[in-house]
Amino acid sequence: MSASTLLEIENLSTHYVSAQGTRVVRAVDQVSLRINAGETLGIVGESGSGKSTLALTILRVLPPAAQIVSGKMLFEGEDLLQKSDVEMQHVRGKRIAMILQDPMASLNPLFTIGDQVAEPIRVHEGAGRATAWRRARELLKAVRIPAPETRLTQYPHEMSGGMRQRIVGAIGISCEPRLLIADEPTTSLDLTIQAQYLNLLRELQRAHGLALIFITHNLGIIAKMCDQLAVMYAGRVVESGPVSQIFNTPAHPYTEALLNSIPRMNDSAQRLTAIEGQPPDLAAMPPGCAFAPRCVRAFDRCRVEAPPEFTADDDRTARCWLAATCSTPSNMLFRGATA
C-alpha cells in the first residue's frame, strides 16, 4: 500500500440473503478498489449493479438482510470491517461522509438548517451550540448560500432543491472528512444547478484535500469530475483504471458498448449503437461472465467460466477473457489499445 492510499478495498463481497436463506443476491461480489488521498473515483453502473450497496458497505450502514461475506476495507491503514459499531460511529460523518441523491430525504423537516449543519460538529467534536452554529454559518458561506444568517434559522421546505443539496454538502464537509461519498448527488437537480453543484464540490475538494467517490449512472459526470473509474456490472467491477484511458481504449466490451450507446451532442443522424438484451437478474445469474449473454464478442469460454480480474501494469483491471488473450502476466496490452 503506497503512502497516499486512503482507502483500499480488497475482495469485498456483500450479499443480500432472504429470510429463509434460500435466495442470495450477490449485490457486491469480489470487489477490489483503491482511492488515493485527494483523488476522485467514479463508480458507474446501472440500477442493480451494486454501486449503492458498495457505498453502504464502506460506511457499514447496510440493511439487516445484507451481509458482508468477505473482504477487507483498509481506511488510512485500519480495517473498517474489524471495527466495533461504536468505533464506526466515530468514522461516519467525521472521517467518511456521504451525500445522498434526494436532499429532501436526507434533511429532517422538523429541525432548522442551523441545527442540522451544527449537529455533526457537536456530536463529533463536542462543540457547544454557539460554537457549532458559528461554524455552521461559515459552512453555509463555503457552499455559497446567500444570507447564511437567516438561512440558519429556516427549515428545509423553505429552500429550493439546489440549495438543499448544497446544505447536505455543507453537512458532509462539516467535520472535514478525508473521504466524501456522493451517491447520485445531482440527479434531482436541473442542468445549470447541476453544473453549479459539481463545480462547488470540486472547489471544496481542492480546499479541503478531500477524496471523493462519485457514484452515478451518468458517464458525463464521470468524464467531467473523476480521475479514476470503476465500471460495475451485476455486482462486480468489470473494469477499472484512469478515466481518460478507459474512455479512449475501453478494455471490457460492456464499457465499450456503454460508451458507444450514448448520444453525443455533435453526432450525425446515425443510429445509436444499442446494447441488446437486459441486465441479468442478480438472484439468477448466468454461469460464466454476467455480461456474456449481451456481449457481441462473447465466445464459448465466457458462457461457462467467469473471468477473473486481469491487471495491467498501468493500474488498469478488466474482468474479461479478451483482456487475458493478448496479455502476459507482467505486461498486458488491452485489445482496445491495439485496435
Place this chain on the structure above:
Amino acid sequence: MAVLEADNLSKHFRARRGVFGGERGVVRAVDGISFTIEVGRTLGIVGESGCGKTTTAKLALGLEEPTGGSIRFDGRNLQGLDHAGRRHYRKSVQAVFQDPYASLNPRMRVDAIIAEPLVTNESLPGTEVRARVLRLLDQVGLPARAADLFPHEFSGGQRQRIAIARALALSPKLVVLDEPVSALDVSIRAQILNLLRDLQAELGLSYLFIAHDLAAVAHMSHTIVVMYLGKIVESGDARTLARTPKHPYTEALFSAALPSHPDERREEIILSGEVPSPLNPPSGCRFHPRCPHAMPRCGDEEPKLRDVEGRLVACHLYDTDEHRAPIRIAAGASPVS
C-alpha cells in the same frame, strides 16, 4: 407540411394560497409561444423545471385548455372543433410518458393494455383487435407471447416498448414523448431511442420530444425550442443550435451539459442563482438577472423573437443590424447598450 401549429399559445394558472386564501397572482406557465411541428419530423423542447415544457405537452395533448392563442392541427383550429372533431384529434395525438412502471396498469395483461385505445375508440371484432395487438408488439420488437403476460414480468425497457405500442394503436400522427428514456437504464436507452427513430421513418410519425438530456434531444430532434420561464428564448435547426447557441441562456444551458469525453474541454458558463419563481417573473427579459451579458435595457424591455441567421432568438444582443457579425462581449467587460 405542418401537423401541428401553435400560435401565440398561452396557459396561465391562477395561484391561490391556503384553504381560504384568495387569488395571489397568475403563473404564466406558457406565455405566448409559437412553434410548428412538421409531418414526419421531431420538435425537441429543452429547458429547466418550471420553463413550461410539460404544460406545452399537455396543451398539445388537449389535456389543458389554452388561456390564449391557438393550436391548429392538420390545418384546423382546435377551439372550433365539435365533439367528433375533438375525438378525432385525441386519436391522432398520443403520448409516451417517463415512467413505464407508473403508466401501465399492473392488473391488466399486455394485450388488454395495448387494445384499450382500440376498444374504446373503434368498434372492431375481437379477432381483429388481437391481430392488431400482435402486429403492434412486433413493431416495437416484443414477441407475440408478451400479449398474455402482465407488466411486472417485463423490465423497464420492455415496459416502455409496451407503452409505445399502446401509443401507436390508433395510428396517431403526432406522439408526445415526455422524457421517454430518463427512467430507463443507461444500456437500454439507445434501444428505445433507435426504436422511436425507426418507427418515425416507417410510419411517418411526428414527435414532440421533451427531455432534460440535451444530447438525446439534439440526437432525436430536427428542430429545438429552448424555453425559459414560459417563453421561447431560441429555436432553430437542432444541430446548428446545439453547436452554436446564440441566446446567452441556450449558451449557458448547453455549456452546462456534461461532456461525453474526459478530454473534452469546453468553456463553461456557470450561471449564478436559480430560476426565479414563475409567479413573479423578472421584468423585461426574464433571463436578465442571471444573464452574464445583461444590459440596462434588458430589465425594462422584453426582447422579441427575431430572425438571426435562420433561427429565432429573443435577445437584445441581436437587436443591432450588425448581428451577422456575432456579438461577443468578453467576460468581465462592462457591456454598453
